[in-house]
Amino acid sequence: MANIKNIAIIAHVDHGKTTLVDKIMYHCQLFRENENTGDLILDNNDLERERGITITSKNVSVVYKDTKINIIDTPGHADFGGEVERVLNMADGVVLLVDAFEGPMPQTRFVLQKAIDLGLKPCVVINKVDKENCTPDEVHEKVFDLMFELGAEEWQLDFPTVYGSAKNNWMSDDWRNETNNIEPLLDMVVEHVPTPVFKEGTTQMLITSLDFSSFTGRIAIGRVQRGNIVEGQQISLVKRDGTVTKSRIKEVFIFEGLGRKKVQSVQTGDICAVVGVEGFEIGDTICDLENPEGLKAIAIDEPTMSMLFTINDSPFFGKDGKFVTSRHIKDRLERELEKNLALRLGETGSADKFMVFGRGVLHLSVLIETMRREGYELQIGQPQVIIKEIDGVKCEPIEELTIDLP
Numbered sequence: 001m002a003n004i005k006n007i008a009i010i011a012h013v014d015h016g017k018t019t020l021v022d023k024i025m026y027h028c029q030l031f032r033e034n035e036n037t038g039d040l041i042l043d044n045n046d047l048e049r050e051r052g053i054t055i056t057s058k059n060v061s062v063v064y065k066d067t068k069i070n071i072i073d074t075p076g077h078a079d080f081g082g083e084v085e086r087v088l089n090m091a092d093g094v095v096l097l098v099d100a101f102e103g104p105m106p107q108t109r110f111v112l113q114k115a116i117d118l119g120l121k122p123c124v125v126i127n128k129v130d131k132e133n134c135t136p137d138e139v140h141e142k143v144f145d146l147m148f149e150l151g152a153e154e155w156q157l158d159f160p161t162v163y164g165s166a167k168n169n170w171m172s173d174d175w176r177n178e179t180n181n182i183e184p185l186l187d188m189v190v191e192h193v194p195t196p197v198f199k200e201g202t203t204q205m206l207i208t209s210l211d212f213s214s215f216t217g218r219i220a221i222g223r224v225q226r227g228n229i230v231e232g233q234q235i236s237l238v239k240r241d242g243t244v245t246k247s248r249i250k251e252v253f254i255f256e257g258l259g260r261k262k263v264q265s266v267q268t269g270d271i272c273a274v275v276g277v278e279g280f281e282i283g284d285t286i287c288d289l290e291n292p293e294g295l296k297a298i299a300i301d302e303p304t305m306s307m308l309f310t311i312n313d314s315p316f317f318g319k320d321g322k323f324v325t326s327r328h329i330k331d332r333l334e335r336e337l338e339k340n341l342a343l344r345l346g347e348t349g350s351a352d353k354f355m356v357f358g359r360g361v362l363h364l365s366v367l368i369e370t371m372r373r374e375g376y377e378l379q380i381g382q383p384q385v386i387i388k389e390i391d392g393v394k395c396e397p398i399e400e401l402t403i404d405l406p
């Protein structure tokens with residue numbers, strides 16, 4: 001089997017994940033010399049471009065010194081933490097980026113906690129050392145303290161580190177010693193991230209993401225955990241609740257560069273996209289036809305905010321969008337639930353009103369803006385914090401705010 005490394009890039013918002021992935025893709029020559037692909041290639045939908053943030057995680061794959069590296073770029077904003085959590089299931093190691101000036105931030109802690117709990121090997125990148133007055137050595141120490149505090153095991157605490165500037169396209173073992181490429185980072189990944197071991201046995205693949213194509217329909221994405229997946233294979237689908245349905249795989253694809261390549265079969269450890277499975281959801285397992293053994297379903301963090309979505313009953317009804325009825329809105333919201341796992345839909349007792357629960361205002365506003373652009377017209381209420389009773393005490397979600405002032 002070819003050498004494979006599966007890594008997820010995790011960090012707090014804006015610490016430079018997507019910029020780093022750009023540089024990796026350029027270094028591994030995914031593009032022709034004369035091809036101008038611009039910056040933040042993976043932030044490819046309109047909302048991501050406009051806001052300059054990553055909203056959904058994405059897979060790319062590069063080849064470096066005979067090793068295939070599957071890279072998952074993740075969103076840094078806390079509202080999309082649910083997304084990060086589940087894609088980490090596909091990785092064997094994480095590249096944790098920390099800003100050399102800001103140091104570890106709340107979301108660094110959150111995503112690192114998930115990675116440590118899943119037993120992934122951390123590799124640390126202290127990024128943005130080009131910033132004035134940054135303190136890479138102190139930041140390195142803080143990352144160590146943070147890992148210790150989060151209960152990392154010894155082999156995790158023994159993490160390798162590189163320093164550099166993703167923006168200026170260099171990484172190095174020492175931040176004072178600027179290089180002219182990012183090879184030290186890739187070498188670190190190749191050396192320290194474990195290669196998936198081939199597991200004999202029947203097929204098992206946890207569906208961690210989904211994609212849609214107007215030609216082939218819904219596409220299941222995940223990592224083959226055991227055995228292999230073959231084109232045309234008959235399979236059982238074990239749902240999150242344990243029920244089993246039968247289905248057949250039409251086609252399998254592996255990730256190659258920015259796109260996908262059709263293959264006959266995929267072995268344990270590689271990340272693949274599967275076409276043809278019927279009625280699947282994220283969190284289901286694709287298993288052997290005769291001996292279906294489901295994998296542990298993915299746990300998702302609970303929503304913290306709710307918002308009331310209603311049809312537009314104002315005098316301006318119908319001026320803006322083309323999908324205006326409660327039926328339209330309901331269908332759209334239900335479709336969103338399929339891929340937006342941290343989202344919930346609640347009953348309101350009225351057919352025109354929908355209570356939508358999300359991870360935060362940004363999470364909900366991205367949904368609203370996406371719906372608006374798709375031509376939906378709706379009215380929304382104020383965001384409400386979800387209050388929960390834990391052991392008889394009323395509790396509300398809290399958020400920490402740090403303000404640095406001169």
Ligand SMILES: Nc1nc2c(ncn2[C@@H]2O[C@H](COP(=O)(O)OP(=O)(O)OP(=O)(O)O)[C@@H](O)[C@H]2O)c(=O)[nH]1
Nearest residue numbers: 013014015016017018019053054076128165166167
């Ligand atoms: N000075 C400096 N700026 C950087 C460096 N790397 C990235 N940036 C800038 O930081 C900003 C955020 O970069 P992104 O790559 O979008 O960060 P991200 O971590 O993907 O952000 P989210 O996906 O939204 O969490 C951009 O304006 C980059 O140009 C660096 O090494 N030095």
Ligand SMILES: [Mg+2]
Nearest residue numbers: 017018053054
């Ligand atoms: Mg990004």
